Amino acid sequence: MKTVHAAWTDTVLVCKKCSKKLDGGFGPKGKTPLAKALRQELAVRKGRKGELGIIEVKCLGICPRNAVTVVTGKAPGDWALVANGAPISDVVRDLGLRSTTPSAGSEGEA
Structure with a gap:
């Protein structure tokens, strides 16, 4: 078997059918x-x-009304139902994701 390296630190699965x-x-x-x-x-x-x-x-089998099912690699046992129109910054925070942009980590630095 061959392997291919990926630079991922986490994986987020988003249900395409819900979206x-x-x-x-x-x-x-x-x-x-x-x-x-x-x-x-x-x-x-x-x-x-x-x-x-x-x-x-493809479909994750939950099929919530007015929401999208999301699973993260860090917490595969806790599936999130993201409500339609939820602010993306709140979704990022609630899923425990971090931004890869340099300015995002500068909060609280003086």
Whole structure:
């Protein structure tokens, strides 16, 4: 078996079926899918070279009304139901994700 290295520190699985049902539902205009909004908020590059893997997967089987099911690699036993229109900064905080942008870690520094 061959292996391929990825720079990921965490993985986020986002239900594509839930996102499609909401017709986006996130971002300033409420039309951005959750996975795309998370990538933008966290400044994550697509593919294995990014620090975080945000992957849209087929149905996870929960199918909540007006929400998207999300699973993180750090807490695979705790599935999150992200409400339609939830502020992305709150979603990032609640999922325990961290931004890969340099300015995000400068809070509280003097």
